[in-house]
Amino acid sequence: MAQSSDPRVLDQPWRIWATIAVSSIMLVGILLGVVIIPVVQGRSDGIDAFTAICRALGILPGSPARQQVSDRTPPSPVSQVVWTSGVLQILADAKPERGQAKAQEVCVACHGDKGVSMGPQFPHLAGQSGAAIYKQLNDYRSGSRAHPQMTDVAKALDEPTLADIAAYYAAQPTRSPNP
Amino acid sequence: MRNVDRLCLAHFWVAFAAFLIACFLGAWQMWVRSPLGANIGTPGQYFMSVTAHGVSMAYVLTTFFIMGFGYFVAVTSLNRPLPGKGWAWAAFWIGIVGVVMTVIPIVMGKASVLFTFYPPLTASPWFYIGLVLVVAGSWIWCVLMLVAMRDWKRENPGQPVPLAMFATVANAMLWLWTTVGVAAELVFQVIPASLGLVQTIDAGLARTLFSWTLHAIVYFWLIPAYIAFYTMVPRAAGGRLYSDTMGRLTFILFLIYSLPVGMHHLLMDPQHANGWKFIQTLLTAFVAVPTLLTIFTITASLEIAGRLRGGRGVFGWIGALPWDRPMVLATGLAFVMLGFGGFGGLINMGYGMNAMVHNTAWITAHFHLIFGGSVVIMYFAIAYEIWPRLTGREYASPAPLRLQLWLWFLGMMVMTLPWHWLGLEGQWRRVANFNYADPIIAGWGPWVIVSLVGGMVLLVSALLFVRNLAVLHRSTLPVHQPRPLYALAVHPPHRVPASLNGFGLWNVLVLVLMVLAYGYPIAQFVIDPSPSAMVHRMH
Numbered sequence: 017m018a019q020s021s022d023p024r025v026l027d028q029p030w031r032i033w034a035t036i037a038v039s040s041i042m043l044v045g046i047l048l049g050v051v052i053i054p055v056v057q058g059r060s061d062g063i064d065a066f067t068a069i070c071r072a073l074g075i076l077p078g079s080p081a082r083q084q085v086s087d088r089t090p091p092s093p094v095s096q097v098v099w100t101s102g103v104l105q106i107l108a109d110a111k112p113e114r115g116q117a118k119a120q121e122v123c124v125a126c127h128g129d130k131g132v133s134m135g136p137q138f139p140h141l142a143g144q145s146g147a148a149i150y151k152q153l154n155d156y157r158s159g160s161r162a163h164p165q166m167t168d169v170a171k172a173l174d175e176p177t178l179a180d181i182a183a184y185y186a187a188q189p190t191r192s193p194n195p
Numbered sequence: 196m197r198n199v200d201r202l203c204l205a206h207f208w209v210a211f212a213a214f215l216i217a218c219f220l221g222a223w224q225m226w227v228r229s230p231l232g233a234n235i236g237t238p239g240q241y242f243m244s245v246t247a248h249g250v251s252m253a254y255v256l257t258t259f260f261i262m263g264f265g266y267f268v269a270v271t272s273l274n275r276p277l278p279g280k281g282w283a284w285a286a287f288w289i290g291i292v293g294v295v296m297t298v299i300p301i302v303m304g305k306a307s308v309l310f311t312f313y314p315p316l317t318a319s320p321w322f323y324i325g326l327v328l329v330v331a332g333s334w335i336w337c338v339l340m341l342v343a344m345r346d347w348k349r350e351n352p353g354q355p356v357p358l359a360m361f362a363t364v365a366n367a368m369l370w371l372w373t374t375v376g377v378a379a380e381l382v383f384q385v386i387p388a389s390l391g392l393v394q395t396i397d398a399g400l401a402r403t404l405f406s407w408t409l410h411a412i413v414y415f416w417l418i419p420a421y422i423a424f425y426t427m428v429p430r431a432a433g434g435r436l437y438s439d440t441m442g443r444l445t446f447i448l449f450l451i452y453s454l455p456v457g458m459h460h461l462l463m464d465p466q467h468a469n470g471w472k473f474i475q476t477l478l479t480a481f482v483a484v485p486t487l488l489t490i491f492t493i494t495a496s497l498e499i500a501g502r503l504r505g506g507r508g509v510f511g512w513i514g515a516l517p518w519d520r521p522m523v524l525a526t527g528l529a530f531v532m533l534g535f536g537g538f539g540g541l542i543n544m545g546y547g548m549n550a551m552v553h554n555t556a557w558i559t560a561h562f563h564l565i566f567g568g569s570v571v572i573m574y575f576a577i578a579y580e581i582w583p584r585l586t587g588r589e590y591a592s593p594a595p596l597r598l599q600l601w602l603w604f605l606g607m608m609v610m611t612l613p614w615h616w617l618g619l620e621g622q623w624r625r626v627a628n629f630n631y632a633d634p635i636i637a638g639w640g641p642w643v644i645v646s647l648v649g650g651m652v653l654l655v656s657a658l659l660f661v662r663n664l665a666v667l668h669r670s671t672l673p674v675h676q677p678r679p680l681y682a683l684a685v686h687p688p689h690r691v692p693a694s695l696n697g698f699g700l701w702n703v704l705v706l707v708l709m710v711l712a713y714g715y716p717i718a719q720f721v722i723d724p725s726p727s728a729m730v731h732r733m734h
Contacts, residue, residue, distance in 0.1 A: 030694040038451065038704050041481065042474075042711060049473030074468030074719055081469070098726050099395045147729045 054080035096158040097151045106179045107147060115184030118177055122169055123185075131188040143190030149182035199270050199277050200585045205287060206263025207578060207585075209294075210256045211661055214571075217251035218657035220244045225610075225650035230631045230640040238627035242307040245625075249310030250301065250326075252567070255294055257416045258329055260574055262286070262336045264419050265363050267581055269343040272357040272426075272681060275350070278342050286335035293328030296321050305734040309625065312377065312385055312405050314396045315728040320389040323381050330374050337367035348696075355691040358442045359426040359681055365446035366418040368698050372454055372705060373415055376407025388730040395727035399466035400720040406457035407713060410479075414453035416566060420573035421445065424493045424526060427580060429682035431522035434500025439684035441492040443695040448485035450701055452478055455712035462549050466725065471716050472546065478712065479544050486537065493526070499685070521596045525576035528604040529569040535608075536565030539615060554625075557618025564611040567653075572603055575660055584677050588670040595663050602656035610649025613642040 050072045058068030058080050071080040078084040097103065119127075123141075127133050131142030141149060155161040156170035157178065170178065224244055226232035270277050277283060299321065300306040306318035344356055344364045356364075380401050388396045425442040429435055436442065458475035461467055501512025518524050539561040542548045552558060579596050583589050590596065617639055618624075629636050629643075694700045 026690065027692040027694050030692045031700055034694060034700060035704065038708070041478070042708060045474040045477040046711070049477065050470040053473065054470065072468055072470030072473075073715065074471065079469065099729050104394055145731055147731070 057081035095151065095155050095160045097154050099147075106176055107150060107182075109176070110146070110179035110183035112180070112184040112187045114177075115180035115182070118173070119181050119184050122173075123181065126165075127185075131185040141185035142188035144186060146179075146182040146186030149185055150179050153178040153182065198280060199266060202277075202280065202283055202287070203263045203267045203581075204585050206259045206266070209291065210259035210263065211578070211664065213251040213255035213259070213294075215657055215661050217248045217256070218654050220248040220251075222650050222654040224248065225647045228626075228628065229643045229647045231644060231647065233628060233631055239304060239307065241627035242309070243301060243304055246307050246309050247298070247301050250297060253310050253412075253416075254297075254326060254329060256571075256574075258333050259290065261366065261415065261419055262290075262333060264422075264577060265336060265340050265367070267585075268359045268363045268422070269340060271584075272359040273343060273347045275343075275347060277339070278346055279339050282335055283339055286332040286339075288332075289335070290329050290332035293325045293330075293332065296325030296328065298325075300325075300734070307733060311409070312380060312401070314385055314388060314398050314401045315731045317385055317389040317396075317730055317732050319734040320386055323386050323389060327378070327381060327386075330378065333370060334374070337371050340364050340367040353690065355439075355688040356696055357426075357681065358436075358439055358684075359422055361443060361696070362418060362422045362425065362446045364698065365450050366415060366422075368702065369411060369418070369450050369453060370415050372450075372709075373408050373411035376404045376457070380404035380408075389732065389734075391732070394730055396730050397720055397724065398728045399464065399725060400717070402461060402464060403458075403466065403713075403717055403720070406460045407454075408457070409460050410457040411453040413562075413566065414449050414482075417570050418446065418449065419577060420529065420570045421449075421489060423522070423573050423577050423580075424489060426681045427577070428493060428522055428526045429496040429500060430679060431520050431580070432497050432500035432516055434496055434498075434503055434682075436682045436684040437492045437495035437499065439686070439688045440691070440695065441488050443691070445485040445488050445492075447695075447698075447701050448481070448488070450698070451705055451708065452481040452485070454705055455708040456482065458712075458716065459544055459549075462546055463553050466720075467716055471712070475712055476544060476546065478708070486533075490530070490533075493530075496682070497523075497526075519593060519597065521579045521593060521600060522576045524597055525572050525600050528600060529572050532564055532568035532572070532604065532607060535612075536561060536569060540565065552618055554623060555618035556622040556624050557615050559624045560611045560614030560618060563614070564607060568604070568607040568611070572600060572607075575600060575603065578660075578664060580680070582664055582667050583674045584680070586667050586670075587674055588667050589672040589674050590663075590667060591670065591672060595659065599656050599659040599663055602652055602659065606649045606652030606656055608649070610646050610653060613646045613649075617642050617646070 051069060054068040054072035055065045058065070058071075061082050063071075063080065063083065067076060068080040070076040071078050120129075125134075126138040127141050128138075131140060131144075133140050152161065153166075153170045153173070154175065156163060156166045157173070157175075159167070161167075173181075223236075224241065227236050227241060266277055266283060297306075300319035301322065303319075306322035308316050308318045308322075312323075340363055344360055347360070348354075348356065355361075384396055384401050384404070387393050425436060425445070429437075456475050456479040458467060458472055459479045462472055462476075497516060498506075498512050500517075501515040504512075504515045504517070506512030506515030516523055518527065539557070542552065543558065543561060579590075620639060620642075622629075622639055629639070631637050631640050
């Protein structure tokens with residue numbers, strides 16, 4: 017029979033109780049976080065228990081505690097731009113020279129000749145990420161973003177032209193923030 | 196000087212050189228963000244400086260200090276030669292090559308991405324490959340620590356591993372677990388993006404993998420301070436460690452509850468559902484257990500010392516402690532900063548309160564106070580304690596050491612407390628300059644200047660620290676009989692359960708917790724991939 021000073025005998029209660037303690041804490045966390053709190057919170061806003069649990073786990077989108085706007089109206093993505101290989105190709109094919117010509121026509125009145133804007137209400141575009149400028153223009157074009165002037169400007173241009181303009185402004189030297 | 200002493204000193208001096216450079220950069224950053232230095236420098240220079248400051252402090256200072264300290268503990272606590280000394284030097288040089296590879300792109304302005312790896316912004320691949328080499332060097336260190344403990348156990352069957360070494364191996368284990376997250380992020384996502392092999396990147400997955408590393412890494416930095424608390428402070432104060440078992444439990448609990456908790460850094464991230472955030476936040480709260488165990492045990496140990504020195508009454512023992520000794524003084528100051536920083540941490544941990552301080556200066560102030568304050572002041576104390584052993588020379592007077600510790604404490608409090616307040620006022624973090632002409636921002640100005648004064652005091656303290664160590668190399672006072680370093684426990688352990696003498700059980704539990712806490716949150720990115728972000732390269 018093993019002696020009580022045998023490290024293995026000495027260790028047995030440690031192994032058992034440590035495992036029980038750590039597992040219990042985790043179990044309590046799972047029960048509270050994924051079952052009890054979501055179900056109770058969801059019930060107060062009319063969400064059934066199954067939906068609340070799925071939302072707490074992230075299997076269904078949305079908060080387990082509150083009805084979402086998307087529960088009543090179909091969701092519209094905040095942006096239609098997805099960086100597919102087709103879009104990446106449009107950006108890769110963009111020509112700053114073509115963009116410059118178009119920018120002279122439609123952009124410079126507000127955003128300035130080299131992308132340094134005419135006033136604080138217009139953002140500077142010089143040296144910004146071309147992909148970011150393209151995305152914003154595309155969002156105006158698709159209606160994901162709305163603006164009294166920009167929506168009409170962007171709707172009048174096709175996607176490759178947006179990419180050209182974005183490439184032109186991205187290529188301009190960054191303005192010093194401390195002139 | 197023994198070869199192993201040279202090994203330790205080489206690590207420490209690399210760590211402290213990086214620390215000093217980073218202090219200069221930090222002071223410059225405080226200056227240009229203040230009304231006094233507005234309009235100096237460009238945002239590009241600011242973010243370059245913040246990157247260099249963060250990388251130096253968070254990766255170079257810590258990793259090299261912890262490796263050097265680990266070698267020192269392995270030799271002095273186990274009383275046997277370091278196994279694989281050649282490997283240790285190889286790890287050192289791999290780390291140095293890594294640091295050089297990282298610094299060059301930073302200085303060239305091709306890596307101003309800060310020290311956090313948050314795509315889609317990516318730096319030059321050399322920046323990441325360099326940091327991978329630093330981590331690879333530290334992995335060799337981890338293996339050497341494990342081998343040193345295993346060899347000692349073979350020679351001393353059934354004996355309890357000395358607490359300092361047990362804790363060092365706990366830290367090595369923790370580091371091996373910790374670095375898996377960031378290594379996966381770098382190897383599978385960031386480096387391919389940085390090399391131009393892919394044009395888009397799943398930023399949510401990258402942030403999740405980084406969160407795996409981000410909290411536990413803080414405990415990797417913190418554990419040397421706790422090793423000092425448990426094994427050096429009671430001896431320096433003239434007493435005994437109240438409980439050896441409490442020490443072992445503390446380091447085990449740090450190993451378990453620093454890993455499946457990183458999602459509290461993602462409370463505002465939309466990719467993760469409430470349930471997972473709740474579970475990981477609950478586990479985060481359990482980090483309070485080893486912290487409070489330590490406060491209790493070390494206070495009890497200091498009380499023993501104070502009473503042995505003649506302290507009477509409920510609080511009389513506090514005054515009787517030898518506060519003139521740097522290790523004791525640093526512990527007192529570290530506890531004060533840990534108190535304030537811990538309080539701030541509780542706020543960050545709360546889902547609702549975190550929403551208020553998210554991405555504000557509060558966060559920056561918090562991690563400066565808790566890491567730059569409580570942890571780094573203990574790095575100073577450890578360096579002061581072991582420098583005479585490494586150099587064989589004695590300080591002429593401890594007065595400049597005490598002055599340096601006080602300056603660090605005062606500087607850190609004066610810098611970080613107004614900084615916290617600015618965060619509550621809404622001051623953003625990661626912003627290069629502020630328009631103080633704006634009436635709302637103008638109100639922040641005076642507090643930013645107070646914070647800047649604290650930063651300047653810290654710079655003076657950093658210079659004094661390096662001077663204090665450097666003069667010891669030229670001191671003419673030899674150490675005749677080094678006093679014992681490690682504290683005895685009130686009841687020294689003769690036999691401990693295998694679970695408190697090794698890490699087999701705890702590694703299994705960590706694995707189970709990690710699978711439960713991070714399994715689905717990571718798997719969801721593969722099961723249902725979200726639209727990826729366009730990679731934005733700095734080079």
